[in-house]
Amino acid sequence: MALFRRTRDHRQQLDELERLVAREFEAQGIPGEIVRDPDDPTNSHYVTGSQGWFGLRNIVLWCLKAPEKQWRRMIREHITALTSADDAPTVDLDDEHARAALRARLFPEQLVEVDGMEYVRPFAPGLVEALCLDLPSTVQTLKREQLAGVDLDAAFDLGRRNLAQEEPEDVGMAGTDLRFAGGSSLFIASRVLDHAFVARHIRPAERGYVFGVPDRHLVFWHVVTGPESVTAVNSLVELMRQLPAEERPGGLLSREVYFARAGEVQRITEGTVDGGVAVRAEGAFLEALQD
Numbered sequence: 001m002a003l004f005r006r007t008r009d010h011r012q013q014l015d016e017l018e019r020l021v022a023r024e025f026e027a028q029g030i031p032g033e034i035v036r037d038p039d040d041p042t043n044s045h046y047v048t049g050s051q052g053w054f055g056l057r058n059i060v061l062w063c064l065k066a067p068e069k070q071w072r073r074m075i076r077e078h079i080t081a082l083t084s085a086d087d088a089p090t091v092d093l094d095d096e097h098a099r100a101a102l103r104a105r106l107f108p109e110q111l112v113e114v115d116g117m118e119y120v121r122p123f124a125p126g127l128v129e130a131l132c133l134d135l136p137s138t139v140q141t142l143k144r145e146q147l148a149g150v151d152l153d154a155a156f157d158l159g160r161r162n163l164a165q166e167e168p169e170d171v172g173m174a175g176t177d178l179r180f181a182g183g184s185s186l187f188i189a190s191r192v193l194d195h196a197f198v199a200r201h202i203r204p205a206e207r208g209y210v211f212g213v214p215d216r217h218l219v220f221w222h223v224v225t226g227p228e229s230v231t232a233v234n235s236l237v238e239l240m241r242q243l244p245a246e247e248r249p250g251g252l253l254s255r256e257v258y259f260a261r262a263g264e265v266q267r268i269t270e271g272t273v274d275g276g277v278a279v280r281a282e283g284a285f286l287e288a289l290q291d
Helices: 010-027 057-064 068-085 096-101 109-113 152-165 189-193 195-202 227-242 283-289
Strands: 032-037 040-048 053-055 102-108 121-124 127-134 139-141 170-173 179-182 209-215 218-223 258-261 264-267 269-271 277-279
Touching (some): 040 057, 096 102, 096 127, 102 109, 102 152, 102 189, 127 152, 152 189, 152 195, 179 195, 189 195, 189 218, 209 227, 218 227, 227 277, 264 283
Antiparallel strands (some): 040 053, 102 127, 121 127, 170 179, 179 218
16 A cells, blocks of 8 residues: 555646546537647647537646646536536527627637637638627637527627727836736737727827737737837747747737738748747838838
8 A cells, every 4th residue: 555645747637637628528428539739738628529629728727726636526517617608599689788798809710620610700810700708607609500690790890899898907018119908808819809999009000010919818019110110029029939838828829920000910920940930021011110
């Protein structure tokens, strides 16, 4: 009989949590598989063929802070809550409560590969825009069947306008020429979809602005003023690459830096073969940097 229990290392703990999660989903009649995020070992997803995908980062982080003997109960309760929320009826945008709860939200572009999410719209390379309901107990990402009969143009327009309800708690400087907005809302990064937020906080003027959205709670930006903005752009690129993926609440949204002007968005960073990052100064972005 062993006198001491061997402590699992971090990877072993994650493996065990993934095993317990998969088993609980299967016990509830939802077969699927665990898909890991190569940039963040805590940001795995459970992907199914019938009910889309379920983010696991929250339950993983909660379990890692709790005794292992509590993991099964915590996972069972969390998955039950997730699957119950997923059984929502068709959205009726004539209902005032549904209209008030509708939000547009940015997601990594991989979301479009999930069943029921084919309706999502591209925002920029690597990012797509989907619709959610901000309910009292959860935020529910809507699927196509829940939007049957809904005018999607009107729904996306309303979802963007409703982002005005998601005000950041913190707005300030993140360096000499970089600004940021952050807060507890899951929709802070998505505020770049909201023209009113851009006009009030970013104030991009005629040249446009560069921005980064590392996670759902945070957005960085710099308003381009000409050639002198090169230093700030490089600072933002470096900042986005240095932020630890495992510390991003809700998982990493994007490491890329984007340029926006007059409603058009382009990605200005790309990975290099040696694992670095390059800035692509071309098109509208190049024009903004010139005298």
